[in-house]
Amino acid sequence: MITQTDRFNFKGAIATHVDAAFEDVQSLYRQLHQTPELPFQEYKTSARLADALENFGYEVSRNIGGTGVVAVLRNGEGPTVMLRGDMDALPIKEETGLEFASSETAVAENGETVPLMHACGHDLHSSCIVGAAAVMAGLKEQWSGTLMLICQPAEEIFGGAQAMLDDDLYRRFSRPDIILGQHNMPALAGTIGHREGSAMAACTNLAVTIHGNGGHGSMPAQTVDPVVIAAHVVTRLQSIVSREVPPEETVVVTVGKLHAGTQANIIPHSAELEINIRSFDDALHRQVVTSIERIIRAECEAGRSPKLPEFRVLNETIALHNDPMAVEHVRQAHAEHFGGANLFAMPRLNASEDFPLFGNAEAGGFSGDDIPYVYWFIGATPAARWAETLGTSVSQKMRHLEMPHSPYYFPGNDVTLRTGIEAMTVGALAYLT
Template sequence: MVHGVVEGLSEIRESLADLYRDLHQHPELSLQETRSAAVLARHLREAGCDEVAEQVGVTGVVGVLRNGEGPVVMLRADFDALPVEERTGLPYASVARGVDQEGREVPVMHACGHDMHAACLVGAATLLARSRDQWRGTLLVVFQPAEELAVGARGMVDDGLFERFPEPQIVLGQHVAPLPAGFIGYGTGPVMAAADSLHITLHGKGGHGSRPESTIDPVLMAANVVTRLQGIVAREVPPAEPAVVTVGRLQAGTKENIIPDRAELGVNIRTYTPQARDLVRAAVERIVRAESAASAAVAEPDLDWFGSAPALVSEPDATKATMAVFTEYFGAQRIQTMPLVNASEDVGVFGQAIAVPTVFWFWGGLETEPTLAALMEGRLDELPGNHSPFFAPVIEPTLSTGVEALVIAALTWLGAP
């Protein structure tokens, strides 16, 4: 059955490559993906979807393929880009500019491979639409915006995704990664970390640098907060529990001899269990408030949590069943287990919202032989990874492998003809 569906890939491979190059050359930031959404919706209509909806969760696109009685299966891809200046040197490299959430003009690039995700999902939907004699059930095709802000999945759910469209029994997704092209990596259980971001404002009392006694220095306050936060993972989280606390932004003052009246910090947390997540979040708040009190701050600190995504759990039994079919199709030599990934993905919000399993895997996008050699020789740092200005998957065999994986995964859970 699988081979009967994917054999049509040769007919659409070049058009999918053109779509990929077009998306790559015209990236759009999170919740601004209007051009991309229109392009993807058009392709779904041309593919023969029975229903296509736009502006689901602001810029999301949904397609429905109905094919008789049977299971409902969801395939998901994200399609937003990043504020990164491309340095790949490709003839279809992005030179796009955009305006970010803070109103700043920034370069824009598909530095995480979401353009490849979208092109592969168009390909899978097209092949499954053309092969309805090979399966039964309903396919829900979801193009999710704003993954990079970790708000896109929740936005689509809150906009009635599972009330307006058929509710799936399983959610399937994939991510291109700095692995050898043609290879697939997977894990079972937690595979990607929960993410939580926090904006902190510390309130001091400004004044002249020559008279520190007349001020309350928020820079010193912030420095102490940064130092104390590093003790959370080292001294409060059990050693066997992976966790990361990062202070990625610290801003205060305008001149070396002026003590400012406030300092701002940007904190990011990665955890894998709800218990660790609650522990770390509570510890961060406790430390920030305690340092403010110890410094006699003029006001309580402002703590604004945002950009939260749960840990991505690839349900073990469903993942093993899917990977068994992958192994049969691709061969065991192209399937490998993956360690925990500290990066985060909000695709888990979909399955969590309706209490159904999620299966998620990674597939390679870098030149096969050089990447295999780098992996064998321990030169991982030489490989361009996701979010790098040099990251751009080779079109083949990345594109074909991604399409085939989505088709095979869907057919694993759709009904037989």
């Protein structure tokens, strides 16, 4: 680990290289923001990112795990550091009013044409990867080891990380010694939040089909009504959290979709539910999913369903647990570069990420031990807006600010973009110098 004096000298060098690359990275960011693409459809996005990384002298491979990009810079003996950014967008109509706002549409899996927006800042994350690549290439004489950059598809559906791992990511390229990632959030632009240990929730999105025996609404005794069964399921599922989960644990069970029937006087043949489950403990999470399936089967039996219910996992990911020693190592590096006053203690988030799959050998399906990782957060709220927002803490102010997945959310201001580039660079240099 480099000394405080050494890192102070790096601060000026990093700033110089960021200044040199910033206009091009900002232009790239605005292009990406204006032309978002859905998960696993990031064809133009990945091509732009790959071209930019090749220009800095990286060994670039395309179409990894679908549309993923891997860029490697081998620079002598030393550890392998992996930096990961995501690049997919959401089916949301943008309402930011930006000059470079998206007006794109795409055809979703169900055949519906949907509007597109980078409402979660993945365009910012991948742009920061490109910016960090430029800085690290410019500082090659100052560090030693291997830098591995990942532009990952399909984070929004928890699909891209596993797809890249399944495409033999670590065997084909390098197995990292440390994995670093970041996400924007509605904190003060220019600040960075860290949290060791449990930081983000596991998530399962479960689709369920409940079968009935439809018929005329005037003759319910001659039918099996799946709507009634589904209604009992919705209310009964809430008892899992109140009666099966220890009070000190945090679990959320949400029925976000319930669809059945076509009109009032027809009892339908089936009802469709989609259930969202979140928790911070993977073992407890599996227990909750098992309880959901048990309750649905029991309600179907009680309601005389003619067929067993059908379950389909739409997508899922494990809980994110930052390695404590690695967090402290990165936090010290960030403190020395940005100043301790620009760091904050990150609250635990009930949101979810597929990033931890890169580090968890069992869940990710790769051989060997788990790989330590650090996932931090960069503030995205301009200073003036932050000052006028009610509250004193990050958690309090967040309640009054636009959040990711909002049509009004815009994290890509210049301060946040610059902070993201520098945070990634400083994190990498903490292990490569």
